[in-house]
Amino acid sequence: MIISRRTALAGAVATGALTALSTTAHAEDSTMDSLTDDPIDGSTLPTSGPAVVTAAVVAMAVHDGHAYVISRGIVPPRLTEVDLTTRRVTRTVELPTGEGGWGITVAAGKVYCGLYPTADVYCFDPADGSVTHVGALAGPGGFVWDMTTAPDGQVFAVSYPNGAVWQIDPATNAATRLGAPVTGAQYGRYVGAAGNHVFAGIYTPSQLVGYDRSAGAFRDLTPEASRGQNFGPFAGAGDRIYVGSSRALLSMALDGSDVRSVPLPEGESSVDAITVAADGTAYLTTRTSGTVWSCGPQDTSLTEVATPAPADEHRRLVMLDPSTLLGSTGSGVLWWLDVGTGEFELLDLVDAGFTPAPDKPQSIVIGDPHVYVGGHWVVTEHVIDTGATRRLRVAGEAKTLSWVRGELYSALYPSTEVVRINPRTKEVHSFGAIGHEQIRPWQAAYDPKSKLLAIASAPGTGKLTGALTLLDVRTGALDVHYGVLPDQSLLSVSIVDGIAYLGGDVVGGGGIPPTRTSAAIAAFDLCRRELLWTAEPLAGERSIQSVAVHDGILYGVLKRTSGGWFTYDLRTRAVVRGANKLSGYGQIHTDRTGVYCETNFGGNLYQLGPGLSSAKLLVNRLGDGWYTVPQLTPVPGAQHAVWGLADRDLVQLPLP
Numbered sequence: 001m002i003i004s005r006r007t008a009l010a011g012a013v014a015t016g017a018l019t020a021l022s023t024t025a026h027a028e029d030s031t032m033d034s035l036t037d038d039p040i041d042g043s044t045l046p047t048s049g050p051a052v053v054t055a056a057v058v059a060m061a062v063h064d065g066h067a068y069v070i071s072r073g074i075v076p077p078r079l080t081e082v083d084l085t086t087r088r089v090t091r092t093v094e095l096p097t098g099e100g101g102w103g104i105t106v107a108a109g110k111v112y113c114g115l116y117p118t119a120d121v122y123c124f125d126p127a128d129g130s131v132t133h134v135g136a137l138a139g140p141g142g143f144v145w146d147m148t149t150a151p152d153g154q155v156f157a158v159s160y161p162n163g164a165v166w167q168i169d170p171a172t173n174a175a176t177r178l179g180a181p182v183t184g185a186q187y188g189r190y191v192g193a194a195g196n197h198v199f200a201g202i203y204t205p206s207q208l209v210g211y212d213r214s215a216g217a218f219r220d221l222t223p224e225a226s227r228g229q230n231f232g233p234f235a236g237a238g239d240r241i242y243v244g245s246s247r248a249l250l251s252m253a254l255d256g257s258d259v260r261s262v263p264l265p266e267g268e269s270s271v272d273a274i275t276v277a278a279d280g281t282a283y284l285t286t287r288t289s290g291t292v293w294s295c296g297p298q299d300t301s302l303t304e305v306a307t308p309a310p311a312d313e314h315r316r317l318v319m320l321d322p323s324t325l326l327g328s329t330g331s332g333v334l335w336w337l338d339v340g341t342g343e344f345e346l347l348d349l350v351d352a353g354f355t356p357a358p359d360k361p362q363s364i365v366i367g368d369p370h371v372y373v374g375g376h377w378v379v380t381e382h383v384i385d386t387g388a389t390r391r392l393r394v395a396g397e398a399k400t401l402s403w404v405r406g407e408l409y410s411a412l413y414p415s416t417e418v419v420r421i422n423p424r425t426k427e428v429h430s431f432g433a434i435g436h437e438q439i440r441p442w443q444a445a446y447d448p449k450s451k452l453l454a455i456a457s458a459p460g461t462g463k464l465t466g467a468l469t470l471l472d473v474r475t476g477a478l479d480v481h482y483g484v485l486p487d488q489s490l491l492s493v494s495i496v497d498g499i500a501y502l503g504g505d506v507v508g509g510g511g512i513p514p515t516r517t518s519a520a521i522a523a524f525d526l527c528r529r530e531l532l533w534t535a536e537p538l539a540g541e542r543s544i545q546s547v548a549v550h551d552g553i554l555y556g557v558l559k560r561t562s563g564g565w566f567t568y569d570l571r572t573r574a575v576v577r578g579a580n581k582l583s584g585y586g587q588i589h590t591d592r593t594g595v596y597c598e599t600n601f602g603g604n605l606y607q608l609g610p611g612l613s614s615a616k617l618l619v620n621r622l623g624d625g626w627y628t629v630p631q632l633t634p635v636p637g638a639q640h641a642v643w644g645l646a647d648r649d650l651v652q653l654p655l656p
Contacts, residue, residue, distance in 0.1 A: 040654065042603060042622035047649035048382060051625070052375035053391075054359035055332035055349045059104035060316040061111060062326065063126065066090070068111050069315075069328060069349070070101035073376055073627065074357040077101055079113060079124055082334065082352055084326070089353035093131060095122055099360075103147035104316075107155045108170035114144025119159050121147075123173060135175040138162050148234070150193035158188025158200050165191065165200050165211060165218075181209040181218040186511065187461070192234020194241045197254045201232030201243070204462055204511025208243065210256055221256035230270070230461075237276040244271025249284060249295055249302065262295055262302060272314040273327070283325055283339065285314040288415040288433060290395075292317075292325070292337060308335040308344040311395030311415055312377070331377030331393070358648040360627030365401040365408070366634055367423065371643055371650065372408055374398025375627075379408065381423055382650060392426055394419060399628065400444035402453055404473055411441030411455045411469075418455065418471055418478060434469045436482040439509065442628075443546070443587060445495045446473075450526045454500045458489030464508030464515065466490040468500065468524060484531060485522060487515045491559065492587070494548040499532070500524040501554060503544035519544045521554065521568065537568050537575045545629060548588035550595045555608050557585045557597055565597075565608060565615065579614045582606055586630035589642060596655060598622065598630035598644050605644065605653050618656065623647035 056072040057080075065085060071078040077100050081091040095101070095113060103114025103121070111124040112134070119142030121134040137144050137159040147157045155168040157175075163185040165178045178198075180188075187203030198211040199221070208231040210221045222231070229246040236242075242251045248261045249271060264271070268286040276282050280297040283305070290312045293302035313330035320326050325337040332349040350356055363374035371382040379398050381390040396412030403409075408421040416434035421427075434441070439460040446453050453471040466489030470479040484490070485504040492503035502522040506514040518536040521544060525532050537544075543559035552571055558564035563581030568574070584601035588608070595609040596618075603622025606615040622630075625648040632642040632653070640655045 039604075039617045040619045042605070042619045042646050042651070042653070045619075045646055045651050045653070047646055047651045048384065048387065049389075049650065050358035050648055051361045051364070051373040051382075051645055051650040052359045052378065052380040053356035054376050054378065055354050055356050056330055056359070056376035057328065057332055057349070058100050058102050058315060058330065059113070060318075060328035060334075061104045061106050062318045062320075063106040063109070063111060066126070067326070067328065067334060068104065068106075068124075070095075070104055070113055070115075071357070072100040072330070073359045075099045077115060078357075079111065080349070080354055081126070082349070084320070087347050087352055089349070091129070092354075093124060093129065095131065096120075096133070101144070103144040103157055105147040105149045105155055107149045107153050107168075110170065112147055112155055112168065112170075114147050114157055114159075116143040117141050119144050121157065121168065121175065123170075132173060134168060134173045137164065137166055137175065137177075145187065145189050146191045146232070148191050148193050150198065151195065151236070154193075156191050156193055156198050158191045158202075160188060161186040163188050163202055165198065165209075167198075178211060179218060181211070182207045189230070190232020190234055190243075192232075192236060192241060192243065194236030195239065195254045197241070199234050199241055199243065201230060201234075203230055206230050206462065210254075219256065221252070223250065223252075223259045223261070225261065226250065233271065233274050235274040235276045235282065237280060237282070242274050242276060242282050244274055244284065246270055249274070249282065251282070262300060265291075265293075265302060265304075273317045275317040275319055275325070277319050277339075278322060283317055283319070285317065285327065287313070288417070290314065290329075292327070292339075294339065305339055306337055306342040306344055308337055308346060309333055311417065313396075313414070331395075360625060360648060361645065362397050362399050362626075362628050363401040363410070364631050364633050364643060365403050366636065366643065367403045367408065368406065369636065370423070371633070372401055372403070372423070373650065374401050374410060379410070379421060390423075392421055392423060392428075394421065394428060397627075399441040400455060402444050402446050404446050404453065409444070409446075409453055409471070409473070411444060411457070413441060414439050416441060416457065418453075418469070420473075431471055431476050432478055434467060434478065434480055436467050436480050437463050437465070438467050438469075442489075442491045443493050445493050445500065447495045447498060447500070447526050449498045452526050454493045454495060454524075454526065456490035456493040456502065458491070458505065459509040461509045461511040464488060464506070464512060466504070466508065468493065468502065470526070470529065479529065481524075481529075484524065485520050485534065488519060491544060492546045494546075494588070495526070496549045498526050500526055501547050501549055503547040503556060505543040505559065507542055507560070514542065518542070521547055521556065535568070535573070538564075538566060538577070545585040546588045546597070548590050548595065550590045551610055553609065555588055555590075555595050557582065557588060557599075559585045563599075567609070576613065578608070582615055586626075587632070589632035591634065591655075593640065593655065596632060596642065598632055598653070600624050600626060600630055603630070603646070607656065619653055622651075622653075625649070
C-alpha cells in the first residue's frame with residue numbers, strides 16, 4: 001500500500017509550537033552528577049576480535065591469464081592476483097592509500113587502480129611487482145569511480161566529487177583533466193571508450209556525454225527518450241558503444257546517432273556490467289536478480305542465459321574465449337559461464353586463498369545466545385563463550401539486523417530485499433524487495449504486539465522520498481508506506497507501545513536540492529497503520545539520524561550538524577537542545593536505566609538521559625570502525641553492558 005494522504009497532527013498540537021525551541025530545560029537529575037568521572041579509554045578495553053571479516057571486491061580486470069581484483073572495506077586495500085587456470089591466489093599487493101577501489105583497467109601490460117576515499121590512482125607492474133603513484137584525481141573524500149582503456153592504449157577515468165573526466169598516458173603516467181562536462185554534477189560514475197571517442201555517465205544531474213578526442217570537446221548524447229535516467233556501464237564494439245541505463249540496454253553510433261534501445265526485463269532496475277563478444281553479441285548482468293542476459297546486434301529483447309550469482313552485484317564481465325564468460329561479483333566470487341549451455345562454475349575468493357580481513361560493520365544484534373554482525377554480503381555469528389565465528393552469506397550489505405523468534409531478519413543494500421536468515425541451517429528466505437525507488441535501508445525495529453518489523457529507508461541518488469516498510473513476520477506480507485514523511489527519507493525508526501517513532505532527512509538520497517528546510521519526527525500507529533502526527537522540532541536542521549523514546553521523552557541525534565542532539569517531550573511538545581555537543585552521530589540505545597549513544601568521528605559512548613541536559617561521556621577513543629553509523633546491542637546477563645566496536649573489533653562497553 002502507498003500512502004498518499006497527509007494525516008493531520010493528532011491532539012492539540014499547534015504547528016507554531018512544533019518548530020519553536022522551548023527555553024525550559026528538563027531539570028537536571030542530581031543522581032546523574034555522580035557520572036562525571038573521567039571516561040574509560042576505549043582503546044584499552046579487551047576485545048573479541050574482528051566484528052566481521054570480508055572478501056568483498058569492487059573492481060576486476062584480466063591480464064595475461066590472471067584476474068586482478070581490488071578489495072572493499074579493507075585498510076590498506078589489496079590488489080589480489082588470481083591465476084585463472086589454477087583458480088588460486090598467486091599474489092597480493094597492498095595499495096598505499098584508501099580502503100578500496102572501484103576503478104581498474106589494464107594498459108601497456110600494467111594494472112591501473114583508482115581508489116576511494118582518497119581519489120588516488122596507482123599503477124601496478126606485474127613484471128616486477130612495483131607500485132607507482134600516478135596522481136590524485138580529487139581531494140579528500142574523493143572517488144575514482146571507473147576506469148577504461150581506449151583502443152590506442154590511453155587510460156580514461158572519472159571522478160567524484162568534481163564530476164570530471166581524465167586521461168592518463170601510460171608512457172609517462174601523466175594525468176590530464178579533460179573537464180567536468182555537466183555543470184554542477186558531482187559524480188563522474190562510468191567511463192567507456194571506442195574508436196577515437198570517450199563516453200561518460202555523469203550523475204546529479206544525470207547525462208550521457210561523449211568526448212571527441214580529435215575535436216577536444218564534450219557533447220550531450222543523452223537520448224531524448226532516456227532523459228532523467230542514469231547511464232553506465234559502457235562497452236565498446238567497433239563503431240558502436242553499448243551503455244546501460246536505468247531502464248534499457250542502449251547502443252549507438254560513436255557520434256550518438258542511430259540509438260537502439262532494448263528494455264530491461266520486468267523487475268530489473270539497472271545494468272551492472274556489460275561486455276561484447278567478437279560476434280557482436282552483448283552480455284550483461286542486471287540488478288536486482290544478478291541474471292546474465294544476451295542481446296544480439298539486431299535483437300529487440302534480452303535473452304536469459306543463466307544466473308550464476310543470484311542477487312549479487314557484478315563488477316566486471318570479460319569474454320575469455322568465444323564461449324566462456326568470466327564474471328566478478330561484489331561478494332568476492334568469480335564465475336565461469338559457458339554462454340552456449342548455461343553451465344557455470346563458481347569460485348569463492350576465500351577458497352582460492354584470499355585471506356579475509358576486518359570489514360567495517362553495517363549492523364549488530366544480540367541473538368540467543370550469539371552476537372551477529374552484518375557486513376558486505378555476509379553476517380558473522382560470534383559464539384562469545386568459545387570465540388568461534390561463522391559466516392552466513394547474504395546477497396548484499398546487511399544494513400539492518402533484528403532477532404525475532406529465533407531467527408535473523410535483515411534489509412539489504414542495494415536491492416532493498418528483506419530476508420530471514422536461519423542461523424542453524426544458513427537458509428535465507430526472501431520476502432521480496434521494498435522497491436518504490438528505495439535503495440538504502442537505515443534502521444529496523446520489531447513490535448512484538450503487532451508482530452510487525454518496521455524498516456526505515458532512503459531513496460537513491462537524485463530522489464528525496466523515503467519509506468516506512470512493515471513486514472508481518474506471520475504472513476510474510478510487505479506493506480510499503482512510501483512518502484510517509486513528504487519529500488524526505490527516513491533514517492530512523494524506534495517502537496514503544498505499538499507506536500513507531502520516525503526521524504527524517506530532507507536531503508533524501510542526495511544529488512538533488514531539498515524542497516524542505518527542516519527534518520521531521522513523526523509517530524505512526526502500527527496496529528491502525530496510520531500516521532498520528534508529525535513535527536519539525538528544530539528549524540533548519542535537515543537530518544535526524546536517530547530517535548528513541550524513554551519514559552515519555554523522545555531523544556534525537558542530528559546528522560549533518562556539529563554534534564547536535566535534542567529531547568522532545570511527547571506530552572508537552574517542549575523541545576530542548578542538548579547543552580553540549582557529541583563528537584558525531586549514531587543510533588540511540590535505550591534500556592531501563594537510561595539512554596545511550598555511541599558516535600562516530602573519534603568513537604565515543606555517551607549517556608543522554610534520563611534527566612540530562614548535557615551528555616555525559618562514558619567511553620572515548622573507540623575509533624571509527626563503523627561503515628554505517630555506530631550501533632549498540634545489549635550484553636545478556638547480570639552485568640550492565642552493551643556490545644559495540646573498538647575500531648573494527650567487537651567489544652563490551654560498560655554502562656553505569
